[in-house]
Amino acid sequence: RMEQELLRAYYSFVFPADLLWKWLSYGGSKSYVCRRELAFILKIGTEEVFRRYLSYESPEALRTDIVHQVPLRMEIGAVYTHDPRQKANYDSFAPAERELVFDIDMDSYNRTRLCCTGADICKRCWPLMNAAMQILDDVLRKDFGFSHLLWVYSGRRGVHCWVADKRARLMSNEVREAIVANINIFTGGAETASQIPMAAALYPSVKRAAREVALPAFENFYLPAQELFANKEICGIVIRMLPEVIQQEVTEVWETHGCSEAGISAKKWVALKAIVQRVQKKKPFQVDPILSVALLFMYPRLDANVSTSKIHLLKAPFCIHPGTGKVCVPVPLDQLVTFDPFELPTLQGIIKTTLQERKDEGNTVNICERVGLKGAVDAMTAFIDNLEKEEPEKRT
Numbered sequence: 001r002m003e004q005e006l007l008r009a010y011y012s013f014v015f016p017a018d019l020l021w022k023w024l025s026y027g028g029s030k031s032y033v034c035r036r037e038l039a040f041i042l043k044i045g046t047e048e049v050f051r052r053y054l055s056y057e058s059p060e061a062l063r064t065d066i067v068h069q070v071p072l073r074m075e076i077g078a079v080y081t082h083d084p085r086q087k088a089n090y091d092s093f094a095p096a097e098r099e100l101v102f103d104i105d106m107d108s109y110n111r112t113r114l115c116c117t118g119a120d121i122c123k124r125c126w127p128l129m130n131a132a133m134q135i136l137d138d139v140l141r142k143d144f145g146f147s148h149l150l151w152v153y154s155g156r157r158g159v160h161c162w163v164a165d166k167r168a169r170l171m172s173n174e175v176r177e178a179i180v181a182n183i184n185i186f187t188g189g190a191e192t193a194s195q196i197p198m199a200a201a202l203y204p205s206v207k208r209a210a211r212e213v214a215l216p217a218f219e220n221f222y223l224p225a226q227e228l229f230a231n232k233e234i235c236g237i238v239i240r241m242l243p244e245v246i247q248q249e250v251t252e253v254w255e256t257h258g259c260s261e262a263g264i265s266a267k268k269w270v271a272l273k274a275i276v277q278r279v280q281k282k283k284p285f286q287v288d289p290i291l292s293v294a295l296l297f298m299y300p301r302l303d304a305n306v307s308t309s310k311i312h313l314l315k316a317p318f319c320i321h322p323g324t325g326k327v328c329v330p331v332p333l334d335q336l337v338t339f340d341p342f343e344l345p346t347l348q349g350i351i352k353t354t355l356q357e358r359k360d361e362g363n364t365v366n367i368c369e370r371v372g373l374k375g376a377v378d379a380m381t382a383f384i385d386n387l388e389k390e391e392p393e394k395r396t
Helices: 002-013 017-025 059-069 084-089 106-112 127-142 173-183 204-226 232-241 244-257 264-282 289-298 304-308 347-356 364-370 374-388
Strands: 036-044 047-054 073-080 095-097 100-105 149-153 158-163
Touching: 002 059, 002 347, 017 059, 017 374, 036 059, 047 084, 073 084, 100 106, 100 127, 100 304, 106 127, 106 232, 127 149, 127 158, 127 204, 127 289, 149 374, 173 304, 204 264, 204 289, 232 244, 232 289, 244 264, 264 289, 347 364, 364 374
Parallel strands: none
Antiparallel strands: 036 047, 036 073, 073 095, 100 158, 149 158
């Protein structure tokens, strides 16, 4: 009951329904935005109930309904050929538009992090998400030519990316599958990834990601923070992915270092680089083993199913994650490298501040600023402003 009342207060006074509506309408008509599916996860008694195919005529109608129903979570779906509420009346009901979306979760990195497992995160492993955002943002802009990307913290263990360019929204499932296949470099699924095919490692975008993001992030922070090479299983994964010609030598050299000495990961890394450099002078490797190791740990692991189907739902920005009480905040583009989810306010803190400020209510944007969500609101506003700079025919 207490949780519901906190959520009701958040939806009433803080949740920026106008901003969300402004984005999802893309400057279009009422008939356009009414074809957008929203979905609620509601708490009814002890049960969680999933309600799909909701739609609204205005931001006021949306806010009124979420204040009334108090969803634990709100998700965004496709723009359909008809109003989702009337889907039973149409044989031709089908998704017409959908942002190209990406979902990256920390539990896909379980084999390559030692600090946490599952949905847990900490400051030692969060740089994986910072690197993933940098790499995917760069690929989508430079290699696919997209301009309108919204990055959102999922509220717990990962990040979402919404590509809102019109040509992205109109893409078929087949084209989405092709894009994901082009970006993904791992075999055997993201969670069990331990090899990078040679062809993938030779892609210009992948080599650029390795040199500009993956290698610096791996060397300068992730490797020493995790002490990866103090773990025998991790050492085995790395050695098995190296060219056969150096596997035996690396194994022997690393065994002389052991696993318990402080700073052992950095020493083993230096030894590996020295072996690679010496052997490369005689016969260069087609794929740089050092870059491949960095990619194995730092390259984004995509949930392909989220990206390849237009009917897949994804959590709306500014929702509250029911497990952590944190807001699913948009991430400013200039903070992809430094964004820290551990500094975000929680639902209880937000409502405490909001109630103290009720004597000076203002609008929801001002309230958002006062409860520690200014950066998120600014990021969302900048994203929408850039969309609105497009010619109307390119937006809707």
